[in-house]
């Protein structure tokens with residue numbers, strides 16, 4: 062760099078040489094002539110002097126600064142129905158140059174300290190200042206625009222994060238929004254206080270631009286800025302503010318430097334999509350407005366509304382279309398997370414067994430349960446009156462036994478049907494004077510299917526004609542062998558009337574349960590199964606639950622099946638309010654928001670919100686779950702699922718008209734079993750299909766097969782409600798053949814029978830020419846003259862054929878509707894009786910729904 066003389070310097074700053082010399086002299090410099098050399102130090106000294114003489118305080122040796130004040134206005138389109146916001150940016154900026162730092166304009170570097178001071182400002186300097194100002198103004202406008210854009214993005218991000226905070230299922234962490242960094246001349250900003258340095262977003266930009274009141278004072282502007290600020294805050298809402306602050310924290314680490322970075326490419330988010338999602342929620346997850354999703358879907362050919370729920374596949378396409386990455390999640394992720402999050406760890410203790418009493422009608426189940434309750438429950442509770450709450454606990458010398466107080470198979474299968482395994486031991490009551498009866502066998506099948514050990518209570522032992530050995534031998538034919546005979550089942554002789562043998566029975570139950578090693582963790586949160594529930598007029602929903610593990614306390618948040626609530630009161634079987642109940646104890650709870658079903662599971666959660674969410678989800682999902690389960694139990698699907706599991710098993714509940722056919726079908730079906738596929742007749746019996754059969758089929762995912770028998774109303778209701786597969790056959794060969802075909806995967810779309818109408822015979826008379834005529838009432842569907850019929854007696858088929866005649870009064874008709882009386886003549890059959898049913902059926906082609 063060549064040396065600069067006074068003349069050069071004067072020319073550079075556009076000053077008269079003599080005037081410059083004069084000022085230099087005043088500044089204490091010794092330059093006399095235009096040829097004297099001006100050093101950097103000289104220039105600094107002169108500048109310092111001039112700064113002071115113009116009211117400045119800084120030393121030329123420290124910093125040079127220039128202050129610019131700007132006001133810019135711009136409009137920003139919010140993208141929301143043409144709405145735009147006017148952004149007014151007021152900025153007062155001081156640009157400071159340190160000696161050691163590069164000057165604002167590089168060309169100035171060589172000329173030393175800036176020459177833009179006071180009256181020394183030359184024309185060139187002015188031009189430079191103007192250029193700098195212009196550049197700064199543009200930078201500010203750009204900055205404000207970017208800040209506004211960023212604030213929008215931040216707002217969306219804040220909404221997104223708020224939505225995700227609300228969602229309990231922790232989705233993947235949202236990709237962090239790159240924080241645009243404002244391109245401000247950071248070095249010049251160095252002296253600014255750090256508070257000002259932490260300026261991000263539109264609000265921050267506006268705030269920063271307004272700065273602190275300068276010398277001239279900007280109180281008016283300040284107020285306006287505050288207003289802007291408030292307005293902005295109102296628009297952005299608290300969420301945006303929170304997000305801003307979060308952003309500030311992130312960006313604040315850079316000291317005076319902005320933390321923002323303008324996104325240089327579109328933000329690709331990973332959007333987790335449940336099995337169904339509303340348009341609004343989907344938009345939320347993508348941090349965009351719902352109408353953008355609606356618009357996108359419209360262009361894809363689907364007109365949807367903001368609240369419409371779309372399926373996972375559609376949502377995934379939309380997400381991809383919008384440039385994000387879909388991540389499919391299972392709907393029950395929330396439920397799984399909540400339920401798996403509960404810890405049941407702790408010290409295990411032995412718990413009492415839970416017992417269900419089963420047996421044939423009138424063999425003494427109720428008497429036995431009543432006797433034990435009377436004799437045991439009130440022990441030590443003087444005057445205590447036992448309440449029926451569906452279960453009770455008795456204490457004995459071995460740790461007590463809990464009885465489920467609803468005897469019979471129906472309750473047992475209903476529980477099992479809901480997947481509950483509440484019973485540890487089954488007490489099979491067989492009357493010693495009556496022996497093994499159909500329901501005894503059914504009970505054996507139920508407990509075997511549920512893999513629950515059994516204790517046989519040979520009851521009515523007090524009776525004269527009691528024959529306990531007969532019971533032993535009859536049961537042995539059904540695979541229940543007494544210990545005395547080398548088997549593993551205990552037979553206890555009891556009398557529910559006199560109480561004889563009851564202690565032995567309780568002891569036997571204890572022995573069986575010892576083998577089972579029943580354990581529980583008392584300090585864990587309570588969980589168990591719903592035994593029964595009802596809606597009490599005064600108390601609202603009341604449910605009896607059996608605590609299987611942990612401890613249930615008053616005030617706990619409970620989720621039970623599709624319902625939830627805070628436990629307001631716990632009442633035991635003596636009608637007493639208790640504070641808590643431990644494992645294997647039944648208790649009645651109040652506080653649920655509805656009545657759960659028997660067999661529903663219940664558990665204590667630590668968070669009411671989670672309980673509500675899971676309950677809501679279950680309610681919504683209930684139907685779909687049921688449908689899925691229905692599909693699983695279909696004969697076709699059963700076989701189609703084979704190969705997916707190691708040993709496929711097809712369960713069948715078989716009912717037939719006579720014992721002979723039953724045995725034949727059962728044998729033939731079981732012979733069909735191969736190494737890969739097992740056919741198991743889980744229950745079989747003679748007679749119509751009952752509700753218990755249907756429940757058992759539901760519990761064991763079996764198909765119900767009726768051979769010349771029909772389902773009664775209760776069974777039909779369950780079959781229909783649960784979508785079980787029910788097949789009627791009248792030819793053994795057809796039955797076996799169809800199962801065989803299905804097993805080899807050859808089940809073709811077939812012709813199925815469809816019952817189109819049922820009429821009940823109310824009267825029977827003889828007409829001279831026609832023969833026997835049955836006066837009938839059509840109960841269901843229509844009776845058609847041309848269609849095939851069957852005559853049913855007590856739900857068992859007794860005849861299959863055609864109609865001879867169908868009349869309304871004296872007219873021959875082709876069809877008679879439900880609720881209408883008619884006269885029916887059955888072709889070649891003259892034994893129709895009052896109470897019989899005439900079933901009209903059709904052959905329909907059924908497409909396989911694999």
Ligand SMILES: Nc1nc2c(ncn2[C@@H]2O[C@H](COP(=O)(O)OP(=O)(O)OP(=O)(O)O)[C@@H](O)[C@H]2O)c(=O)[nH]1
Pocket residue numbers: 420421422423424425426427428429468520521522523524555556557558559
């Ligand atoms: N002699 C005698 N009679 C009994 C005994 N146990 C029950 N009974 C009688 O047998 C009848 C039927 O008893 P329940 O207890 O109602 O039989 P259950 O099995 O509950 O019958 P359902 O409720 O209809 O299924 C009643 O009249 C009882 O009094 C017993 O040990 N000895």
